[in-house]
Amino acid sequence: MGSATVGTVGSGGAGNTVGAGGEAPWPDTYLAGLEKHGIHGLYTFKLVESDPIPKYTGEFVWTVQLLDTKAMPVGGASLVAVPWMAAHGHGTNPSSFDGAPAAGAGTYTLGTMGLFMPGIWTIKLKVMKNDTVEDEVEFGFLFEG
Helix, strand or coil, rough: CCEEEEEECCCCCCCCCCCCCCCCCCCEEECCEEEEECCCCCCCCEEEEECEEEEEEEEEEEEEEEECCCCCCCCCCCEEEEECCCCCEECCHHHHHHHHHHHHCCCCEEEEEECCCCEEEEEEEECCCCEEEEEEEEEEEEEEE
């Protein structure tokens, strides 16, 4: 069996991003606390926890901390997760998940995201302001059946 992977989706094509901090294209190894910089450089997105860890298909709840450019937690943000399976051209139902405040400064809970098919899923995290994307990042996962 392969290992779970996480990271920023490689460059090129719609929806593929590399963080403003110059992270290498994915896959990265999943670790609780994995940080990625938003594409506009306004925020750092810290994946505090994925429950369960991303390896097999199923239902997932993420805990994410949002940090500003000075590494200070950002409370009161509008954070949205959008899962997408590019190989099959579909997302989930519902198509997006709004972040709810969680324990810890600048921390949000997202989910329950039903990642129901084996293969590569990307989860785009967006910080929204007045219905406009202020910053965003993608995490990419390889799931086994």
